[in-house]
Amino acid sequence: MPDTITLQVARYRPDTDAAPTMQEYVVPLRQEWAVLDGLNYIKDQLDGTLSFRWSCRMGICGSCGMTVDGDPALTCGTFLADYAPGPVRVEPLANFPVIRDLVVGIDDFMRKLPKVKPWLVREDEPGVADVEFLQTPPQLDEYQQYSMCINCMLCYAACPVYAIEPDFLGPAAIALAQRYNLDSRDQGAHQRMDVLATAEGVWACTYVGECTSACPKGVDPAGAIQRYKLTAATRTLRSFLPRGER
Amino acid sequence: MTSHDVVVVGGGGAGLRAAIAIVQADPRLNVAIVSKVYPMRSHTVSAEGGAAAVIAADDSLDEHAYDTVSGSDWLCDQDAVEAFVAEAPGELLQLEHWGCPWSRMPDGEVAVRAFGGMKKMRTWFAADKTGFHLLHTLFQTSLQYEQITRYDEWYVTRLLVDENRVYGVVAIELATGRIQAVTGRAVVLCTGGCGRVFPFTTNGNIKTGDGMALAYRAGAPLKDMEFIQYHPTGLPFTGILITEAARAEGGWLLNKDGYRYLQDYDLGTPSPTPVLRSMELGPRDRVSQAFVHEQEKGRTVDTPYGPVVYLDLRHLGAKVIDTKLPFVRELCLQYERIDPVHELIPVRPVQHYMMGGVHTDIDGATGLPGLYAAGEVACVSINGANRLGSNSLPELLVFGRRAGIAAAEFAATGNTDPGPAVRAQAADERRRLERDLLARRDGRERIADIRTEMQHTMEGSAGIYRDAASLVKGADKLRELRERFGKATVEDASRTFNTELVAALELEFMLDVAETMVACALCRQESRGAHQRTDFRGRDDERFLTHSLVFLDRAGSPRVEYLPVTITRWPPAERVYGR
Ligand SMILES: Cc1cc2nc3c(=O)[nH]c(=O)nc-3n(C[C@H](O)[C@H](O)[C@H](O)COP(=O)(O)OP(=O)(O)OC[C@H]3O[C@@H](n4cnc5c(N)ncnc54)[C@H](O)[C@@H]3O)c2cc1C
Ligand code: SF4
Ligand code: FES
Numbered sequence: 001m002p003d004t005i006t007l008q009v010a011r012y013r014p015d016t017d018a019a020p021t022m023q024e025y026v027v028p029l030r031q032e033w034a035v036l037d038g039l040n041y042i043k044d045q046l047d048g049t050l051s052f053r054w055s056c057r058m059g060i061c062g063s064c065g066m067t068v069d070g071d072p073a074l075t076c077g078t079f080l081a082d083y084a085p086g087p088v089r090v091e092p093l094a095n096f097p098v099i100r101d102l103v104v105g106i107d108d109f110m111r112k113l114p115k116v117k118p119w120l121v122r123e124d125e126p127g128v129a130d131v132e133f134l135q136t137p138p139q140l141d142e143y144q145q146y147s148m149c150i151n152c153m154l155c156y157a158a159c160p161v162y163a164i165e166p167d168f169l170g171p172a173a174i175a176l177a178q179r180y181n182l183d184s185r186d187q188g189a190h191q192r193m194d195v196l197a198t199a200e201g202v203w204a205c206t207y208v209g210e211c212t213s214a215c216p217k218g219v220d221p222a223g224a225i226q227r228y229k230l231t232a233a234t235r236t237l238r239s240f241l242p243r244g245e246r
Numbered sequence: 247m248t249s250h251d252v253v254v255v256g257g258g259g260a261g262l263r264a265a266i267a268i269v270q271a272d273p274r275l276n277v278a279i280v281s282k283v284y285p286m287r288s289h290t291v292s293a294e295g296g297a298a299a300v301i302a303a304d305d306s307l308d309e310h311a312y313d314t315v316s317g318s319d320w321l322c323d324q325d326a327v328e329a330f331v332a333e334a335p336g337e338l339l340q341l342e343h344w345g346c347p348w349s350r351m352p353d354g355e356v357a358v359r360a361f362g363g364m365k366k367m368r369t370w371f372a373a374d375k376t377g378f379h380l381l382h383t384l385f386q387t388s389l390q391y392e393q394i395t396r397y398d399e400w401y402v403t404r405l406l407v408d409e410n411r412v413y414g415v416v417a418i419e420l421a422t423g424r425i426q427a428v429t430g431r432a433v434v435l436c437t438g439g440c441g442r443v444f445p446f447t448t449n450g451n452i453k454t455g456d457g458m459a460l461a462y463r464a465g466a467p468l469k470d471m472e473f474i475q476y477h478p479t480g481l482p483f484t485g486i487l488i489t490e491a492a493r494a495e496g497g498w499l500l501n502k503d504g505y506r507y508l509q510d511y512d513l514g515t516p517s518p519t520p521v522l523r524s525m526e527l528g529p530r531d532r533v534s535q536a537f538v539h540e541q542e543k544g545r546t547v548d549t550p551y552g553p554v555v556y557l558d559l560r561h562l563g564a565k566v567i568d569t570k571l572p573f574v575r576e577l578c579l580q581y582e583r584i585d586p587v588h589e590l591i592p593v594r595p596v597q598h599y600m601m602g603g604v605h606t607d608i609d610g611a612t613g614l615p616g617l618y619a620a621g622e623v624a625c626v627s628i629n630g631a632n633r634l635g636s637n638s639l640p641e642l643l644v645f646g647r648r649a650g651i652a653a654a655e656f657a658a659t660g661n662t663d664p665g666p667a668v669r670a671q672a673a674d675e676r677r678r679l680e681r682d683l684l685a686r687r688d689g690r691e692r693i694a695d696i697r698t699e700m701q702h703t704m705e706g707s708a709g710i711y712r713d714a715a716s717l718v719k720g721a722d723k724l725r726e727l728r729e730r731f732g733k734a735t736v737e738d739a740s741r742t743f744n745t746e747l748v749a750a751l752e753l754e755f756m757l758d759v760a761e762t763m764v765a766c767a768l769c770r771q772e773s774r775g776a777h778q779r780t781d782f783r784g785r786d787d788e789r790f791l792t793h794s795l796v797f798l799d800r801a802g803s804p805r806v807e808y809l810p811v812t813i814t815r816w817p818p819a820e821r822v823y824g825r
């Protein structure tokens with residue numbers, strides 16, 4: 001293994017740059033180093049002006065998503081050695097406006113999130129009862145996968161529909177809605193239907209499945225969307241039937 | 247300038263819990279959450295093992311309280327502990343009703359696991375991603391309250407104080423560089439811990455003690471800053487935590503000879519299955535200290551990233567590991583390229599948690615009217631000289647809620663709004679940031695170099711073991727670093743998402759926090775819990791059964807005073823584990 005590797009990093013400072021440019025930096029290549037370690041080396045040793053987000057460096061806070069050699073990835077969980085001898089291209093996540101260098105704006109997602117009511121809806125207001133709602137391990141399994149989303153936005157960056165249809169709710173928001181719909185304690189599925197079973201909801205998805213391949217946490221948003229399409233289709237059919245036959 | 251009734255600084259577990267408590271206590275109040283990262287990025291997200299609260303039939307509040315008091319080496323306030331253990335079960339049930347996916351027993355009831363220093367199984371868990379689920383549940387629940395306005399990615403640089411009362415904050419909107427006052431009739435600090443003061447830590451990049459320094463500079467004292475927790479099992483190089491739940495499920499700690507060395511340190515005798523409050527389920531201070539002795543005896547293994555011992559999970563088998571500890575397996579595979587089902591995990595003690603923090607009473611009120619604090623930034627204190635694992639998540643719920651309610655009451659009754667002095671302070675702060683930091687391109691040193699030196703200074707002078715000589719040296723070095731910081735460069739002059747400016751402000755905060763740690767550690771001439779002085783061995787209840795309170799004096803140096811510990815039902819006694 002060579003002892004250095006070149007990172008080609010996208011730079012963009014809206015106050016001075018008309019368009020993004022690429023800048024090369026040479027960083028040490030170590031077995032343990034994630035791409036994020038390379039970026040931190042640049043920031044600490046070579047060029048303090050490079051901007052990017054990170055915090056947990058353990059794949060759980062969802063801050064450090066970027067495009068690494070063309071693919072959306074968490075830079076804290078992607079290792080330089082896997083790209084040796086390099087160079088490695090590091091760019092901001094696709095499909096989002098770039099604020100600065102490797103930092104993208106995710107306001108759109110943050111606005112969409114509350115629309116799917118990602119909280120437990122109960123018709124009865126129990127207050128703080130002194131016992132838990134029972135939920136067996138198989139009932140937990142029903143939605144657990146969809147509860148693993150870290151909001152890292154890799155699936156939006158990978159989604160060809162979101163690229164051309166910015167109104168699309170998108171993979172993570174729909175997976176999260178399903179996380180609550182499928183929770184045995186929730187009673188809000190019908191309230192989420194207005195948002196999900198629409199042209200900007202699940203019907204926008206043409207089932208490409210890129211989101212599921214991009215997801216670093218095994219959430220399978222594509223599966224969530226497909227499953228909801230089935231639910232929505234049966235519900236719509238039923239609504240045409242006379243009352244007694246529903 | 248924008249104004250709200252209450253300003254919550256921080257969108258982690260404590261901040262979100264406080265904000266929800268405020269709007270539930272008084273739905274007319276309007277609340278701001280100002281956070282330097284999106285709430286779901288807050289470091290609560292990384293908590294793995296679980297949250298303690300009495301629920302099992304064979305358990306009792308008194309036992310949880312006793313474990314906490316003895317775990318704290320009697321430095322906690324027992325009235326606070328009693329309130330904590332009494333309210334923790336209701337808080338975890340509330341979380342359950344908000345949708346938290348707690349792990350379950352076959353009949354659908356919530357499951358509990360063992361944890362270090364706890365005599366009963368009382369730690370609720372969501373596999374080994376408890377903090378992640380807790381944070382996302384709180385964040386998603388908070389989305390339904392229209393009275394909550396979020397300032398995501400706004401960095402708070404100063405508290406606004408007039409006539410000894412807090413009126414809000416000054417913050418920078420990172421995306422635009424706009425510097426603005428966000429005012430309120432009460433402020434709740436929920437900014438988390440300060441692990442990044444040390445070089446090797448489980449804490450994320452954002453844990454830089456900002457709130458502690460903000461309060462300290464505004465005149466509110468910090469408490470028990472010498473008590474810094476090392477967790478015994480961090481992965482070398484990254485410092486990523488391997489949760490104590492791994493030992494609670496039955497993992498063993500082995501030295502280089504494959505020997506369960508904790509038996510040599512008065513922590514009990516080995517048995518094949520875990521025994522509560524014994525061996526690998528001892529308290530973190532004692533288990534981390536045992537590592538240092540093993541190292542001195544030459545019984546650790548050297549690696550490029552320091553000496554290690556091994557955590558052995560192999561005998562648990564793939565099924566237990568995959569259902570109870572899936573994240574541990576994921577982290578080991580990804581960051582160490584080893585599979586704990588078949589291989590030993592190399593681990594070493596790593597800075598993990600701050601027992602000290604902003605001094606508050608049992609309702610989160612600080613010494614400064616209008617200022618409240620909760621979560622890791624605060625020191626109530628239920629943790630005393632050593633926190634028990636899984637007490638922190640319930641702490642931030644119980645005291646986040648209490649602080650929220652107290653702040654709501656204060657905001658509803660105190661009818662004063664910020665006056666001209668507050669506006670002038672905000673303008674001053676804007677000028678300081680623009681003049682002193684945004685345009686410092688002629689400096690000689692990098693922020694990162696000073697930060698690295700500070701971190702190594704702290705490890706050398708205020709690590710697991712300290713003495714007067716190391717602490718005095720540390721204090722001198724910190725003074726030198728502060729001077730050098732005044733001349734450091736900020737290359738980045740952009741207003742847009744200037745992370746170098748943030749790093750500079752964080753370093754300035756960390757230097758304050760580091761100084762208070764060293765000052766308190768130097769004054770405490772005894773060994774208690776996580777504070778171990780090699781020149782003053784043994785606990786000294788005569789002189790030091792008391793909290794340290796540290797103030798910023800007029801000359802800009804820390805001044806240490808003392809405050810009695812509250813004892814209700816458990817007089818000081820010997821800490822006994824494994825016997
Ligand atoms: C790896 C790890 C595992 C853990 N596991 C457990 C466990 O199993 N059980 C347990 O009980 N405890 C555990 N802990 C401890 C516990 O997770 C923390 O003490 C707790 O989550 C802290 O929560 P908090 O809300 O106080 O702070 P945080 O979650 O850290 O949130 C701080 C907030 O303040 C904001 N903030 C900070 N500074 C500023 C500023 N200047 N301006 C604006 N906003 C600011 C941040 O943006 C963030 O939103 C663990 C800790 C770690 C590091
Ligand atoms: S679904 Fe997966 S890829 Fe999409 S935001 Fe969530 S964790 Fe990231
Ligand atoms: S830094 Fe948190 S996910 Fe990468």
